[in-house]
Amino acid sequence: MRLSDASVVIRPRTSWEAMDLGVLMAQEHRLLLMASWALVSLPIFIALSVLLWQYPSTALFVFWWLKPAFDRLPLYILSKALFGETPSLKQAVRHWPRLLKGQLLASLTWRRLSLSRSFLMPVSQLEGLDGQARQKRLGVLQQHNAGAARWLTTLGVHLEIGLWFGCMALFYLFIPQQVELDWDWQRLALATGPEGLWLEHLSNAFYALVLVFWEPIYVACGFSLYLNRRTVLEAWDLELVFRRLRQRLSSAAPLLLLVIGLMLLPLGRPAMADDSPPTRQVTPQSASQSIKALLDKPPFKNPETVTRYRFADEKPNTKPQARGDGKLPAWLQALLDNFNSDAFKHLAQGLEVLLWSLLAGGVALLAWRYREWLRTFVSRRGPRQPKLAKPTPTQLFGLELGAETLPDDIASAAERLWPNHPREALGLLYRGLLSRLLHDFNLPLKTADTEGQVLERVQRLQQPQLLAFSDELTRHWQNLAYGHRLPPAVVQQQLCNDWRTLFSSGVAR
Amino acid sequence: MSEFPTATALTTETLQHASRQAQALRVELRKAVIGQDQVIDDVLTALIAGGHVLLEGVPGLGKTLLVRALARCFGGDFARIQFTPDLMPSDVTGHAVYDLHTEQFKLRKGPLFTHLLLADEINRAPAKTQAALLEAMQERQVTLEGEALPIGQPFMVLATQNPIEQEGTYPLPEAELDRFMLKVRMDYPDSQQELEMVREVTRSSRADMLDVQPLRTVLQAEDVLQLQQIASELALDEQVLDYAVRLARATRSWPGLTIGAGPRASIALVRGARARALLRGGEFVTPDDIKGCALAVLRHRVRIAPELDIDGLEVDQVLQQLLDQISAPRQ
Numbered sequence: 001m002r003l004s005d006a007s008v009v010i011r012p013r014t015s016w017e018a019m020d021l022g023v024l025m026a027q028e029h030r031l032l033l034m035a036s037w038a039l040v041s042l043p044i045f046i047a048l049s050v051l052l053w054q055y056p057s058t059a060l061f062v063f064w065w066l067k068p069a070f071d072r073l074p075l076y077i078l079s080k081a082l083f084g085e086t087p088s089l090k091q092a093v094r095h096w097p098r099l100l101k102g103q104l105l106a107s108l109t110w111r112r113l114s115l116s117r118s119f120l121m122p123v124s125q126l127e128g129l130d131g132q133a134r135q136k137r138l139g140v141l142q143q144h145n146a147g148a149a150r151w152l153t154t155l156g157v158h159l160e161i162g163l164w165f166g167c168m169a170l171f172y173l174f175i176p177q178q179v180e181l182d183w184d185w186q187r188l189a190l191a192t193g194p195e196g197l198w199l200e201h202l203s204n205a206f207y208a209l210v211l212v213f214w215e216p217i218y219v220a221c222g223f224s225l226y227l228n229r230r231t232v233l234e235a236w237d238l239e240l241v242f243r244r245l246r247q248r249l250s251s252a253a254p255l256l257l258l259v260i261g262l263m264l265l266p267l268g269r270p271a272m273a274d275d276s277p278p279t280r281q282v283t284p285q286s287a288s289q290s291i292k293a294l295l296d297k298p299p300f301k302n303p304e305t306v307t308r309y310r311f312a313d314e315k316p317n318t319k320p321q322a323r324g325d326g327k328l329p330a331w332l333q334a335l336l337d338n339f340n341s342d343a344f345k346h347l348a349q350g351l352e353v354l355l356w357s358l359l360a361g362g363v364a365l366l367a368w369r370y371r372e373w374l375r376t377f378v379s380r381r382g383p384r385q386p387k388l389a390k391p392t393p394t395q396l397f398g399l400e401l402g403a404e405t406l407p408d409d410i411a412s413a414a415e416r417l418w419p420n421h422p423r424e425a426l427g428l429l430y431r432g433l434l435s436r437l438l439h440d441f442n443l444p445l446k447t448a449d450t451e452g453q454v455l456e457r458v459q460r461l462q463q464p465q466l467l468a469f470s471d472e473l474t475r476h477w478q479n480l481a482y483g484h485r486l487p488p489a490v491v492q493q494q495l496c497n498d499w500r501t502l503f504s505s506g507v508a509r
Numbered sequence: 510m511s512e513f514p515t516a517t518a519l520t521t522e523t524l525q526h527a528s529r530q531a532q533a534l535r536v537e538l539r540k541a542v543i544g545q546d547q548v549i550d551d552v553l554t555a556l557i558a559g560g561h562v563l564l565e566g567v568p569g570l571g572k573t574l575l576v577r578a579l580a581r582c583f584g585g586d587f588a589r590i591q592f593t594p595d596l597m598p599s600d601v602t603g604h605a606v607y608d609l610h611t612e613q614f615k616l617r618k619g620p621l622f623t624h625l626l627l628a629d630e631i632n633r634a635p636a637k638t639q640a641a642l643l644e645a646m647q648e649r650q651v652t653l654e655g656e657a658l659p660i661g662q663p664f665m666v667l668a669t670q671n672p673i674e675q676e677g678t679y680p681l682p683e684a685e686l687d688r689f690m691l692k693v694r695m696d697y698p699d700s701q702q703e704l705e706m707v708r709e710v711t712r713s714s715r716a717d718m719l720d721v722q723p724l725r726t727v728l729q730a731e732d733v734l735q736l737q738q739i740a741s742e743l744a745l746d747e748q749v750l751d752y753a754v755r756l757a758r759a760t761r762s763w764p765g766l767t768i769g770a771g772p773r774a775s776i777a778l779v780r781g782a783r784a785r786a787l788l789r790g791g792e793f794v795t796p797d798d799i800k801g802c803a804l805a806v807l808r809h810r811v812r813i814a815p816e817l818d819i820d821g822l823e824v825d826q827v828l829q830q831l832l833d834q835i836s837a838p839r840q
Contacts, residue, residue, distance in 0.1 A: 070784070209742075239616040373764045373765075376765060376830065377764075377765065377817070446833065448833050448837055449837060451795065451796070451837075452796075453800075477791075478795050479793075481746065482744075482748070482792075482793050
């Protein structure tokens with residue numbers, strides 16, 4: 001890096017002036033910057049849009065999130081252009097993958113949301129600093145101009161949004177009036193179906209275009225802020241002046257030396273003759289006295305005379321001041337020194353851990369305390385669909401419903417049971433019916449459903465045969481269970497036959 | 510089912526006769542009050558179960574009409590009290606008057622001594638007047654001048670009220686609410702039924718009311734008593750009884766409710782279920798009967814938790830959740 005080759009005038013500027021310089025730099029290389037940005041970012045944008053066609057907002061978000069990766073290219077171009085080595089478009093775009101290597105993960109994760117992103121980007125990209133060294137550098141850099149860098153980002157956000165809306169409004173204005181009549185704009189904007197998708201992707205594209213225009217300027221402004229900060233810190237302007245001086249003088253130096261020598265020669269003699277001024281002896285005492293005298297005068301001290309009234313018994317407050325100025329008690333001083341040292345670091349860390357775990361524990365305690373409430377009401381608001389599908393009750397009305405607990409041939413088993421245990425036989429048939437409804441027809445039966453509600457659900461299936469059988473069986477089951485009335489033998493045979501005809505020859509799956 | 514002998518003393522014939530009577534009454538009422546079948550069922554449930562009903566709904570849904578139609582179809586006495594802010598308790602129960610001729614105090618019975626009492630807009634009267642109904646509703650007697658006077662049987666109070674948030678109303682106290690067996694909400698009829706209703710009403714000779722004159726009298730007071738008797742003897746399985754009690758008990762520990770229902774709720778659930786079983790022509794009570802009247806029985810006996818109230822949840826929604834999670838009887 002040769003400062004003398006810089007294509008900009010290097011001098012300390014105010015931060016706003018520096019950003020102005022950034023705009024000028026971006027203007028100077030606008031074609032190269034915008035073209036390279038577009039070449040790099042637009043293909044990725046298109047790929048994202050195609051991949052996430054159903055989720056336009058997600059596509060836009062991912063594209064926006066990747067901005068720091070794209071930003072490296074304009075910065076590279078600008079840093080080269082600063083010293084007159086402007087790369088061609090092809091070179092720049094080819095160089096981009098190599099730029100992505102250093103600290104990409106960091107810049108895409110925890111540094112992504114930094115407000116002074118463009119200002120600090122040169123530190124990692126151009127200087128290649130990382131870790132502790134980078135932190136130190138940032139500490140120095142951010143003492144000034146950091147506020148301006150944050151404002152730059154904030155302004156950039158607003159500018160992006162403004163331009164974005166502007167583009168969309170322009171698009172809208174370009175629609176011919178005849179076509180516009182057919183457009184229900186609100187419906188399109190609120191539409192969630194496929195007809196609204198293309199509109200969202202269109203607005204995403206507008207955003208990508210806005211970035212092509214704005215992002216290089218943003219990077220250039222951050223870069224010029226960085227340059228300005230370093231100019232101030234390292235006195236680049238002075239260095240430049242000296243360099244220029246040296247350059248100018250290097251050719252004329254011998255001649256100049258000769259002239260000076262000649263000029264000094266004749267003047268030297270009278271000076272050696274009268275040696276009255278240097279005779280004054282400089283002793284350490286006198287020097288210190290003169291220093292003290294000097295320190296007592298402005299601008300080191302500005303004594304003022306204040307005239308005011310005071311109470312007669314008021315003592316001049318020398319004493320308390322003396323005490324205030326005076327030393328603290330030794331033990332307190334030691335304690336304070338201890339505080340300042342690293343001795344309490346571990347204690348502090350321990351306290352931190354303790355506080356965080358207290359917070360976590362509190363949250364857990366609250367969740368536990370209100371678990372009933374949460375279970376009842378929070379799950380209700382969540383998506384219910386998957387929940388309903390999952391748990392098929394294994395018991396309904398106290399009846400085992402699992403397919404494996406039922407015999408293979410339910411009708412025959414019921415027939416066998418009937419003479420001695422009619423109740424079990426009918427129960428078995430009803431269980432079989434519920435199990436079939438639950439597993440074959442996927443009815444969402446719950447343990448809270450009564451027989452009537454089960455029938456209602458069966459009615460919704462619109463299978464007259466099944467409904468008739470369920471009706472009949474439920475009636476007999478209720479008669480037995482709640483009315484304590486046995487069905488006659490005719491009904492028994494009929495039910496078993498119906499079961500067989502209904503559920504494919506009675507043999508279970 | 511007639512070929513099976515019943516276990517209880519009820520014969521199938523009497524049972525069927527009773528349920529036919531009840532269903533005839535239902536058919537008559539449906540002629541008068543169009544589009545409120547659920548409400549009619551609930552009111553008949555209360556009539557058969559011997560309970561009182563609180564009808565709630567915005568004005569103009571036919572609350573009063575329903576009660577007038579019921580009075581018309583039922584041969585007993587009918588009285589109505591229009592509750593106003595200046596109504597006094599003695600206007601309801603009656604009071605002693607000095608008779609100049611006989612020089613004695615004479616008891617003058619209030620409108621409470623009847624079979625069917627319509628307490629119209631009950632929440633427009635202040636609490637002291639509302640409280641005049643308490644003794645009559647629970648104990649079916651009125652104490653006047655230290656003398657307990659029984660009220661004729663059957664006795665049923667049908668109170669109507671507009672929703673509390675309306676201007677100029679006094680909310681009913683909990684003790685009073687608890688004495689109502691059912692609180693029935695009337696909602697707007699669906700479009701088809703409203704169409705039919707408007708057609709009927711505009712055909713009627715009276716300006717904007719449905720004529721209840723053509724309804725025929727289906728029941729006499731004694732018939733109602735008999736219906737109540739039959740309903741109370743309907744078979745009830747232990748499991749179903751247990752289900753009713755579990756429902757009522759669940760409201761006491763349910764997280765969405767600050768105040769649960771008392772034992773009166775369990776009693777009302779079982780009585781209501783018996784009445785519903787009779788009304789549908791059943792010979793025993795099923796869990797469906799319990800569940801069918803659970804909302805009407807419970808909704809005025811519980812209080813919803815304030816945070817849910819703020820969230821805009823209704824008592825009915827919370828109770829529906831409860832009904833959806835209490836498992837049905839296990840047999």
